Amino acid sequence: MKRKSKVWVWTGSAVVLLGFGALIAASLYLFDMAIARDTDTFELYAGEEYNHVDEEVETMMELIEKGEAWLSQQEVEILEQVTDDGLTLYGRYIKNEQETDKLALLLHGYRGVSDQMGLAGALYAEQGFDLFIPDARAHGKSEGNFIGFGWPDRLDQINWLEKLIIEKGINQIVLHGESMGAATALMTAGEDKLPQQVKAVVADSPYTSVEDELSHQLENLFNVPSFPFIQLGSIITQIQAGYSFEEASALKQVKRNTPPLFLIHGDQDDLVPTYMSEELYAQATGETKLWIVSGADHVAAKFEKPEEYKERVLRFVHQYLD
Numbered sequence: 001m002k003r004k005s006k007v008w009v010w011t012g013s014a015v016v017l018l019g020f021g022a023l024i025a026a027s028l029y030l031f032d033m034a035i036a037r038d039t040d041t042f043e044l045y046a047g048e049e050y051n052h053v054d055e056e057v058e059t060m061m062e063l064i065e066k067g068e069a070w071l072s073q074q075e076v077e078i079l080e081q082v083t084d085d086g087l088t089l090y091g092r093y094i095k096n097e098q099e100t101d102k103l104a105l106l107l108h109g110y111r112g113v114s115d116q117m118g119l120a121g122a123l124y125a126e127q128g129f130d131l132f133i134p135d136a137r138a139h140g141k142s143e144g145n146f147i148g149f150g151w152p153d154r155l156d157q158i159n160w161l162e163k164l165i166i167e168k169g170i171n172q173i174v175l176h177g178e179s180m181g182a183a184t185a186l187m188t189a190g191e192d193k194l195p196q197q198v199k200a201v202v203a204d205s206p207y208t209s210v211e212d213e214l215s216h217q218l219e220n221l222f223n224v225p226s227f228p229f230i231q232l233g234s235i236i237t238q239i240q241a242g243y244s245f246e247e248a249s250a251l252k253q254v255k256r257n258t259p260p261l262f263l264i265h266g267d268q269d270d271l272v273p274t275y276m277s278e279e280l281y282a283q284a285t286g287e288t289k290l291w292i293v294s295g296a297d298h299v300a301a302k303f304e305k306p307e308e309y310k311e312r313v314l315r316f317v318h319q320y321l322d
Contacts, residue, residue, distance in 0.1 A: 035146050035237055037138040060303040067118025081159050089142040089156055091134030101171035103130040107181030113140040120176055132164055146241035149210040150184035151248035157188040161195050172321045175201045178299045182206035183250045190253025199320040202313055204264045205299045208276045209249035254284040261288040262316045266296025
């Protein structure tokens with residue numbers, strides 16, 4: 001081979017290697033940004049940030065604080081479980097003043113904590129439900145280095161449900177989740193081992209799959225193409241966290257035998273686009289209802305139309321519980 005040809009070969013190889021290295025570095029950055037619990041990088045968008053204060057935002061913040069204050073005043077019992085992969089998870093059990101066999105299991109969103117489920121907790125407690133509010137793996141007080149986006153979490157919920165049924169005598173259960181918690185509830189609902197005591201599922205602003213949601217965030221919110229970063233990030237997540245973006249799908253789970261589902265979504269949701277609930281509704285094989293809320297942003301139906309939200313949720317739930 002001539003000297004000039006060798007130079008071109010080596011130069012081309014170096015460019016390919018540098019390009020591949022850059023792709024791997026970017027995909028590792030995506031993993032660290034989205035999946036790692038403790039990250040120094042810019043985090044994926046986890047909810048609305050308000051740089052101004054108006055009457056609507058003040059009302060929303062007042063309601064959030066009201067929910068947190070209500071939850072802080074409840075007498076709680078801390079429950080824990082050790083997962084199959086060795087993590088200790090924690091959750092708060094709140095017994096209703098009335099004797100009951102009904103329970104609402106409330107699931108918070110991405111990079112959130114169980115404190116944020118106070119409004120939903122008060123809603124169900126007023127209806128005579130016991131409550132269980134866990135911190136998801138890699139959130140709050142629960143252990144874990146990697147966020148599961150609902151997929152490994154679905155098995156954590158099965159374990160919680162079995163524990164609650166045995167230890168607390170619970171016979172009628174509602175799963176109620178918001179955002180990542182909503183997707184977790186749907187993923188849990190499609191499991192073969194779901195206890196028959198789960199009678200209904202309320203999913204507020206769920207995504208169809210982790211692949212779809214991360215692709216949306218990269219493309220629509222950050223103007224970054226999803227290919228090949230999502231695919232490489234999925235491989236890294238499989239190695240590090242034990243699951244892939246492709247398999248972590250609420251859409252696949254709702255095609256299985258599930259309890260009745262109630263999907264809620266705002267038509268102004270930029271974080272988890274409204275079409276995702278519409279697609280879940282179209283693909284679900286069991287009894288499913290969909291409410292698209294005009295003017296509502298991400299998980300904001302309860303702020304935009306609080307009385308209608310309460311009425312619709314309770315009407316749905318009470319159809320399936322004694």
